[in-house]
Amino acid sequence: MPPIISVENLSKTYATGLPALKSIDLSIDRGEIFALLGPNGAGKTTLISILCGIVTPSEGRASIDGHDIVRDYRAARALVGLVPQELTTDHFESVWSTTSFSRGLFGKPKDPAKIERILRDLSLWEKKDAQIRTLSGGMKRRVLIAKALAHEPRVLFLDEPTAGVDVGLRRDMWALVRGLRETGVTIILTTHYIEEAEEMADRVGVILGGEIILTEDKAALMAKLGQKQLTLQLAEPLGAVPPALAGHQLELADDGCSLVYTYDTQGDRTGITGLLTDLAAAGIHFKDLQTKQSSLEDIFVGLVGANR
Numbered sequence: 001m002p003p004i005i006s007v008e009n010l011s012k013t014y015a016t017g018l019p020a021l022k023s024i025d026l027s028i029d030r031g032e033i034f035a036l037l038g039p040n041g042a043g044k045t046t047l048i049s050i051l052c053g054i055v056t057p058s059e060g061r062a063s064i065d066g067h068d069i070v071r072d073y074r075a076a077r078a079l080v081g082l083v084p085q086e087l088t089t090d091h092f093e094s095v096w097s098t099t100s101f102s103r104g105l106f107g108k109p110k111d112p113a114k115i116e117r118i119l120r121d122l123s124l125w126e127k128k129d130a131q132i133r134t135l136s137g138g139m140k141r142r143v144l145i146a147k148a149l150a151h152e153p154r155v156l157f158l159d160e161p162t163a164g165v166d167v168g169l170r171r172d173m174w175a176l177v178r179g180l181r182e183t184g185v186t187i188i189l190t191t192h193y194i195e196e197a198e199e200m201a202d203r204v205g206v207i208l209g210g211e212i213i214l215t216e217d218k219a220a221l222m223a224k225l226g227q228k229q230l231t232l233q234l235a236e237p238l239g240a241v242p243p244a245l246a247g248h249q250l251e252l253a254d255d256g257c258s259l260v261y262t263y264d265t266q267g268d269r270t271g272i273t274g275l276l277t278d279l280a281a282a283g284i285h286f287k288d289l290q291t292k293q294s295s296l297e298d299i300f301v302g303l304v305g306a307n308r
């Protein structure tokens, strides 16, 4: 099946002369949850805004379910729901009317049962008649999601969906997004919370300085996450790794006081037992040890640092 979103050679230079996106190529499959990670100013919102028809690209092409986002704007836009980063809602409207109005904007016939379903799924039903200004920040964010879903989009863009949201609500939001995916909606989210991408995404893209520097399946990332390091603090410093230990993936710290062993937590065998046996046989004693798991955050920080 062709990808639901296809982006080719997409660039954006703002009137200020700033190149916010540089020749982006990207394909998003139907039904996947794709997390777009990147530091402030990397170009995430610009990319989403172009795909939603809010910002015009300077170069290149993008299509949503085969509809070109420029030439076939209406058809492309009708397939998309956008939950913006900032809380922009009409404060004096009720939850019900603002959500129903959003559906009407896309020319969809009134469907109170559909709106009710959306509000119930978002735990907003009890608040359907409340003015938006009376809601908490977390509820307002859910109203934005309700509005974005009102016209039954096939693709949902969530720009920083859980910024400023407490931990409990963040987990609720994750469950909600997973539920949406179950209904066949493709989800693209931007986030600064690496944990969020780790928790939810099928695939992760890293954008930096307007360029996508990596897209990878979460499974592949998990293999990277599976790396662990065991650091052994030695009782006596060493000048070099003894030849008897050459078979192990060991590195000696510069001061010779610790040995670092890197291993794969997802492998059948970590090799730790063999290492400890060989260390004892070589007469090497250690006074302390610690292990450290590399997280998606470590990988992300490493990637961003290496590409700056």
Ligand SMILES: Nc1ncnc2c1ncn2[C@@H]1O[C@H](COP(=O)(O)OP(=O)(O)OP(=O)(O)O)[C@@H](O)[C@H]1O
Residues within 6 Å of the ligand: 014, 015, 016, 018, 020, 038, 039, 040, 041, 042, 043, 044, 045, 046, 047
């Ligand atoms: N309307 C605009 N005019 C000029 N420059 C802009 C405009 N909008 C964004 N930019 C610039 O384009 C670059 C990319 O911004 P963008 O908002 O896409 O980044 P982002 O990755 O979403 O950042 P954040 O994580 O801070 O939301 C930034 O340098 C920003 O200052």
